[in-house]
C-alpha cells in the first residue's frame with residue numbers, strides 16, 4: 001500500500017480541535033509537521049504533506065494520546081458513492097489505491113452525531129454485501145477475522161454520497177473497536193460512574209497488568225466516593241477501600257465489609273499509612289485536584305492513582321500540558337518509577353481521566 005501521509009483520528013464529538021491540536025504538537029515533537037481538518041463529529045483528518053503516516057504513528061503511540069481514541073492510516077481522497085452502486089465504487093477505489101495485503105475484516109464507520117437518522121442503519125446493512133464483494137475480489141480474507149489482530153479495511157462514511165478509505169494497523173490502532181471497550185453496567189454497582197473507572201482500567205492496563213496491580217489484599221482510598229461506583233470496582237477486585245465523602249455510601253457495598261466510610265473533607269484528609277491506590281472522582285477546579293494528587297504522590301501516600309480532571313471549555317490541550325508537568329514534577333520528587341498518562345474516555349464528558357502508575361504493564 002502506498003503511504004498517503006493521512007491519519008484518520010477518532011475522538012469524542014466536540015473535541016476535534018483538541019485532538020487535532022494534540023496531533024500537531026505531538027507530531028512536531030517527533031519531527032513531523034502536519035495540519036488537521038475536523039471532517040465530522042468525532043473525526044479528524046491529520047495531513048502530513050510529503051511524509052508517511054505510519055512512522056509518525058509509531059513515534060507518538062496512541063496510548064500516549066489524550067484526545068485521540070483510535071486512528072487509521074488514510075488513503076486517497078473521498079470516494080464518490082453513486083446511489084446505484086456504492087459497493088462497486090468502493091471496490092474500484094480499493095483496487096486503484098494499489099493496496100496489496102488482504103484484509104482480515106472490513107468495518108464501516110459513521111460519525112457519532114449529526115448524521116441523517118438512517119445512516120447508521122444503512123452502514124450496518126451495507127457491511128455484509130460490501131464484505132462479500134471484497135472477498136470475491138480477493139481483498140478480504142476468506143475467513144473473517146473477529147479479532148483485532150489483522151489489518152482492517154476501514155470505511156469512513158460521513159453521509160450517503162461519499163466515503164474515505166483507511167487501514168487499521170493492528171499494532172498501532174486501538175485493541176478496542178473505535179477505541180472504546182464495550183462494557184456492561186454491572187447490576188449491583190451503585191452508580192453508572194462505575195463504568196468510568198472500569199473503562200480507565202481497560203484503557204490504561206493490559207489484562208495481565210490489571211490482575212497484578214489490583215488484587216486481593218491491596219488497599220485504596222476513594223476521594224469523593226459516594227454512592228460508591230468506583231469503590232465497587234475496587235472491592236470487586238478484593239481491595240480494602242477507605243471511602244471519603246460526606247454523602248451516603250451504598251448500603252449493599254458497605255455490607256461487603258471491605259469499605260471504611262469517612263465523612264471528611266477529601267482535600268484535607270490524609271491516611272495514617274500509605275495505600276496502594278488513590279482514586280478521585282471529585283468535580284472541582286482541575287488545578288486544585290492536580291495539586292491534591294501531586295501532594296499524595298510526592299509524599300508517597302499512594303503507589304498509584306486514577307483521577308478525573310474537568311478541563312476548561314477552551315485551550316484544553318494547553319491546560320493539560322501544565323497539569324502533566326506538575327504531576328511529572330511530583331513523580332520525580334517522589335523518586336518512584338512511575339509515569340503519567342491520561343485519556344478522554346467514552347464515559348468522560350468534559351473531563352479527562354488520568355493515571356499515575358508503573359510504566360511496565362501500562363498499555
Ligand SMILES: C[S@@+](CC[C@H](N)C(=O)[O-])C[C@H]1O[C@@H](n2cnc3c(N)ncnc32)[C@H](O)[C@@H]1O
Nearest residue numbers: 191193224225226227228229230245265266281
Ligand atoms: C461524581 S461524584 C462521585 C461518584 C463516585 N465516584 C461513584 O462512582 O459513585 C463526586 C462526589 O464527590 C464528593 N465531594 C465533592 N467535594 C468533596 C470534598 N471536598 N470532600 C469529600 N467529598 C467531596 C461529592 O459529595 C460527590 O459524592
